[in-house]
Amino acid sequence: MIPGNRFLPLMLVAATIVILALLPHLFNSRYALTLLNQLGIGIVFALSYNMLLGQSGLLSFGHAVYFGLGGFTALHALNAITDGDLPLPVPLLPIVGGLMGLAVGIILGWVSTRRSGTIFAMISLGFAELVAASSNIMRGYFGGEEGISGDRMSGPVLFNLSMGPQRDVYYVIAAWMVISALLMYLITQTPLGRMANAVRDNPLRVAFVGYNPQTVRFLMFAISGFFAGIAGSLFAINFEIITAQAVGIEYSANVLMMAYIGGTGYFLGPVLGAIIYTALSIVLSAYTEAWMFYLGVFFIIVVLYAPNGVSGVLAVHEPVLRARLMHRLLPAYGLALVTAATLLAGAVVVIESSYHLSQPGALTATMNLAGIEFDADGWRPWAFGLGALALGALLLRETIHRVGHAWADVRHHLTGDAAT
Amino acid sequence: MNASPAIRLQDVEKSFGSIRIIQGANLEVRDGERHAIIGPNGAGKSTLFNLISGHLAPTSGRIELRDRDITGMAPYKINRLGLSRSFQITTLFHRMSVVENIRCALYYPMGYRYSFWRLCPRLKDVHERADEVLERLELTRRRDVMAGMLSYAEQRALEIGLTVAGGADVILLDEPTAGMSHSETARAVELIRMLSENKTLVMVEHDMSVVFELADRVSVLLYGEVIATGTPNEIKANRRVQEAYLGVEVA
Structure with a gap:
């Protein structure tokens, strides 16, 4: 083993903390802070989800239940702080929400983790529907249509954080993100974490090395609920409002997509996924109303062509980089970039024009895309869009061919190196 | 006896x-x-x-x-x-390394059970036992390879190893x-x-x-x-x- 290896994780953590401390000084606009705060929440949520999907092999369709209920509890606790009933500093609210996530995780996990696979997935969906439905009934707790809102500038002050400015909220989220990520990483290194992987790989065998697979799944599920509750509390502090949407199926689907896009096979995969997904949804929604369509297409492409997610794609290149063979791939990747840009340009024009025409509120066919004004019902945008798509399709064939060749070449070199 | x-x-x-x-x-x-x-x-x-x-x-x-x-x-x-058993169809933790497979068969018998407060890299006793088992299986050379990548005969040996490792x-x-x-x-x-x-x-x-x-x-x-x-x-x-x-x- 390399002697420096032991300190590498510590250095990584230290570097992360320094970067996180500097970020709000580098990007101090309100927009940037909004984005960063949501990234932090998404990262904690996605990491907690991957304790199930990536580490224990449990596909849950209802993870927002623990996120949302954690968030609601945190907001009720916040209101208790405001009323003077609870002497707790606001930055510590995630403990309350986390405990709620843990409690609900214990109760619902007790039932759902008795099974794995499809049955577990269906039970998780059932519980998600159950909680979503009860939000209509338990109006006191969920606050009906308006949800529950609160004022985070209350209670005892901790570390001089008034919690008024967004930057204060940023530091609270960043701190909780680092603590949560670190704890979740350490759990992967414990006997329970290892046995969760074992249950994922082969529950049958786990039973014959002394473990009850149900207990392993249950413990991982409950802990995952705890961290989801922390994420939900950070959401509550950040927005000072939470509605029944937060326990809903849409949030459950979002976190699934985050984890999957980033890749569930590596601990940091969901972090990457949360960053990509959150950034894409915030940036895209600022430019186009059809942003969910693009996200959906992106998700499908990842599922079909990169089932190990973005982190999986990156990991494939690690041995190539180490063998200094990257230059053999770059020309083919350059072509791939051109192809992707061409296809994207064509697709965007076609999608946006269709979307514009299909909008009932569109009075005229005139629209604006990237500063260029044109008529969506004229022949020009369609000729350009379809033309670019056709050209892209031609390029795609060549690209697949070249990338395949470049990889065959690199693989040849890699195995050749290993043999000598 | x-x-x-x-x-x-x-x-x-x-x-x-x-x-x-x-x-x-x-x-x-x-x-x-x-x-x-x-x-x-x-x-x-x-x-x-x-x-x-x-x-x-x-x-x-x-x-x-x-x-x-x-x-x-x-x-x-x-x-x-x-009592421990092996399977007719190889039943390993295929996405884990060979040595980690053996360790998984040791955590419970060596008393670590469902612990989520102890770090595996620090469990020296488990590491030593796992390496001993690999030595006897003649799989030491393959200790860091993914179990799924082993040859058939090696997988069968590991299968027996998983069965006996826990003692x-x-x-x-x-x-x-x-x-x-x-x-x-x-x-x-x-x-x-x-x-x-x-x-x-x-x-x-x-x-x-x-x-x-x-x-x-x-x-x-x-x-x-x-x-x-x-x-x-x-x-x-x-x-x-x-x-x-x-x-x-x-x-």
């Missing part, structure tokens, strides 16, 4: 719907012996293993492990009482040499002989040369019944066995 049998089956029956796979099996495996179970395809050998290891619960009858009733007990509880003293091996070449089989036999020293071994095996080389006693299973138990020579000489089973193979 203990006088009481390691495993005792009393009138064990197992039905799947209306089909009776095991019909009143009686069997005693002595403490410390190597016991082979043979029988034609479909005789119920694997089902018998599944019943003893708790993977299946018998329809009726009684199963004892060292005088203790384990009938219908969950597999992990039986395992904690000191169970009653070992059930389900066709440990199935699908192996002659030389691989010879190595596997040596491995099994070494690893089952001072333990009780029960194995299902099709290869008669392996059976007669390894086993102290042999039981013959036919249509879900144990029709004979004895030393290899007794079994060879047994008329019923010859008619029912060996006759086909020997002739």
Whole structure:
């Protein structure tokens, strides 16, 4: 083993903390802070989800239940702080929400983790529907249509954080993100974490090395609920409002997509996924109303062509980089970039024009895309869009061919190196 | 050695719907012996293993492990009482390294159970034991390879390793040499002989040369019944066995 290896994780953590401390000084606009705060929440949520999907092999369709209920509890606790009933500093609210996530995780996990696979997935969906439905009934707790809102500038002050400015909220989220990520990483290194992987790989065998697979799944599920509750509390502090949407199926689907896009096979995969997904949804929604369509297409492409997610794609290149063979791939990747840009340009024009025409509120066919004004019902945008798509399709064939060749070449070199 | 049998089956029956796979099996495996179970395809050998290891619960009858009733007990509880088994179809943690596979078989028996407050890289005792096991399996060279990437014979060796690593003293091996070449089989036999020293071994095996080389006693299973138990020579000489089973193979 390399002697420096032991300190590498510590250095990584230290570097992360320094970067996180500097970020709000580098990007101090309100927009940037909004984005960063949501990234932090998404990262904690996605990491907690991957304790199930990536580490224990449990596909849950209802993870927002623990996120949302954690968030609601945190907001009720916040209101208790405001009323003077609870002497707790606001930055510590995630403990309350986390405990709620843990409690609900214990109760619902007790039932759902008795099974794995499809049955577990269906039970998780059932519980998600159950909680979503009860939000209509338990109006006191969920606050009906308006949800529950609160004022985070209350209670005892901790570390001089008034919690008024967004930057204060940023530091609270960043701190909780680092603590949560670190704890979740350490759990992967414990006997329970290892046995969760074992249950994922082969529950049958786990039973014959002394473990009850149900207990392993249950413990991982409950802990995952705890961290989801922390994420939900950070959401509550950040927005000072939470509605029944937060326990809903849409949030459950979002976190699934985050984890999957980033890749569930590596601990940091969901972090990457949360960053990509959150950034894409915030940036895209600022430019186009059809942003969910693009996200959906992106998700499908990842599922079909990169089932190990973005982190999986990156990991494939690690041995190539180490063998200094990257230059053999770059020309083919350059072509791939051109192809992707061409296809994207064509697709965007076609999608946006269709979307514009299909909008009932569109009075005229005139629209604006990237500063260029044109008529969506004229022949020009369609000729350009379809033309670019056709050209892209031609390029795609060549690209697949070249990338395949470049990889065959690199693989040849890699195995050749290993043999000598 | 203990006088009481390691495993005792009393009138064990197992039905799947209306089909009776095991019909009143009686069997005693002595403490410390190597016991082979043979029988034609479909005789119920694997089902018998599944019943003893708790993977299946018998329809009726009684199963004892060292005088203790384990009938219908969950597999992990039986395992904690000191019985471990391998599978006919290789059953590994294929996305983990070879050494981590072995470690997974050690955490519980070495007392770490469901711990989520101890870090595995610091569990020196587990690491040492795992490396010892790999040494005996002759898999040290492959310790950091993903289990799914091993050759078939290596996977079979690891399968046996996972079974014995935890220190169970009653070992059930389900066709440990199935699908192996002659030389691989010879190595596997040596491995099994070494690893089952001072333990009780029960194995299902099709290869008669392996059976007669390894086993102290042999039981013959036919249509879900144990029709004979004895030393290899007794079994060879047994008329019923010859008619029912060996006759086909020997002739």
